[in-house]
Amino acid sequence: NPILGETFQGAYPNGTQVYIEQIAHHPPISSWQVYDHDARYHFFGNGTWAASARGNSVKGQQTGANTVRFSHDDAEVSWEMPYLTIRGVLFGERYLKYGGSMRFQDAAHGLTCDVDIDTEGPGFFRSFFRRKKAHAQDAVHGVLRGKDGEELDVLTGSWLSHLEWEKGVCNGKLHTVWDAVKTPVDRAIAEREALPSDCRFRNDLVQLKTGTLDAAQRAKVELEQVQRADRRLRSEGLKRASA
Known part of the structure; x- marks a missing residue:
């Protein structure tokens, strides 16, 4: 698991820069900044995970x-x-799938897009009586609406392969806006001149990569002790500041 203050600096093959930092330990929260190589966009945010186990499966978000x-x-x-x-966490074939709904919002232009993923549900009886055709669990369906709630376009496709707009963009000239074959996902390449807090420099991970498991475990314990000591100092500082 990443430790508090751990970072990562990297770049994608096209020059897009990415910066990540672990900003909280309990609960674990990661924050990121992504800068387009042509300065067309800036992607940022933070996230943490919540999960629950049920028998042979785990559901999280x-x-x-x-x-x-x-x-x-x-x-x-x-x-x-x-x-x-x-x-398939405990037995059987292991696989993962997304489900539920997402809402994309553009407040400046008054736009919203509600996207549903695999909303048919897993129930056998529901599928038997209500489905008229085979249902793809990776199916995506969304509706883009304007500020007055009017329907502007419909999004369909699969989160595994492609996404397309019914009316299209660029005056209808382009319908498929994402194709997994034509736009494969690249991995960010770590920066050579990174901060000392970069995840590649963690002593326990360095030892683990060399195969010295005992040394890796000792280094991990040392890092955890430092984390606990820092947490105590922060707690004491907050108490003194509020006194």
Whole structure:
């Protein structure tokens, strides 16, 4: 698990910069900043996880604000993530899927888009009596509405493969706005000149990569002790400040 104050600095192959920091330990909260290489947008937010186990599955959700600010008009689009279910935790084939609803909001332009993911539900009887055709659990359906609630466009597709608008963008010239084959996901490459707090420099992880497990465990315990000591100091400081 990341420790308080742990950071990561990196860049994607196209030059987009990413910065991440662990800003809380209990509950664990991560904060991030992503800067487009052409300064077209700034993506920022923070998130923590809440999860519950049920038999052979775990259901969780990343909560916290996600926001993209566009430089050409300073408009911001914000949203929260749907829930995630992992099945096959104890036995059987393990797989994960998203589900639930997401709301994207653009307050500057009065736009909202409610996106549903796998909203048919898992019940056998519900599926038997109500479904008229096969239901894809990765299906995405959304409705874009204006400030007066009028329907502007409809989003369909799959969070695994593609997303497309019914009416399209750019005056209807472009309908598919994301294609997993044409726009594969790249991993951020760590910066060489990073802060001392960068996750690559954690002594326990360094020892773990070299295969010295005993040394890695000792280093992990030392880090945890430092974290506890820092927490006590902060608590004492708050008490003195409020006295």
